[in-house]
Amino acid sequence: MVTVVSAGANLVNVALLAVVLALLLYRPIRNVLRKRTEKIRDQLTHAEGEMTKAIELRQQYEQKIEEIGREREDILAEARRQATETSQHIIASAREEAATVKERAAANVEMEWERAETEMRTAIIEVSAAMAQKFVTLAINKETHDRLFAEAVSDLEGLKWRD
Numbered sequence: 001m002v003t004v005v006s007a008g009a010n011l012v013n014v015a016l017l018a019v020v021l022a023l024l025l026y027r028p029i030r031n032v033l034r035k036r037t038e039k040i041r042d043q044l045t046h047a048e049g050e051m052t053k054a055i056e057l058r059q060q061y062e063q064k065i066e067e068i069g070r071e072r073e074d075i076l077a078e079a080r081r082q083a084t085e086t087s088q089h090i091i092a093s094a095r096e097e098a099a100t101v102k103e104r105a106a107a108n109v110e111m112e113w114e115r116a117e118t119e120m121r122t123a124i125i126e127v128s129a130a131m132a133q134k135f136v137t138l139a140i141n142k143e144t145h146d147r148l149f150a151e152a153v154s155d156l157e158g159l160k161w162r163d
Helices: 002-138 142-158
Strands: none
Touching: 002 142
């Protein structure tokens, strides 16, 4: 019987110990577990909020990257347009300058042609005068000399020069 009584006493001791431990430890352990659960829940909520912020930031960055890409394309298009305008302006200036140079060269050629023509006429007149003088010197009389000189001068004046 001792064993039954010992077993009963042990059973009562265990039950009492369980009740005392339950009263003393159950609430604090439950509070610790509840606090831990709340902390984990708060951390999950915070993590979800941070994840949402991260997704929003990612979307904003992607939008900014797209905007930057569009701006880059706009800048490149503007640079191409300006380069085209500049090249057209340079070409137009070069054409104007070439036309001016060509006009000046044509004017110079025309002036040189006129100067050469004048010099040639002067030389012909001088040669004609020298020939006339020699002819007059050799001529028999003054009347013949004057008539021939007048004919030579009128012939020279009537000549047309090639242009």
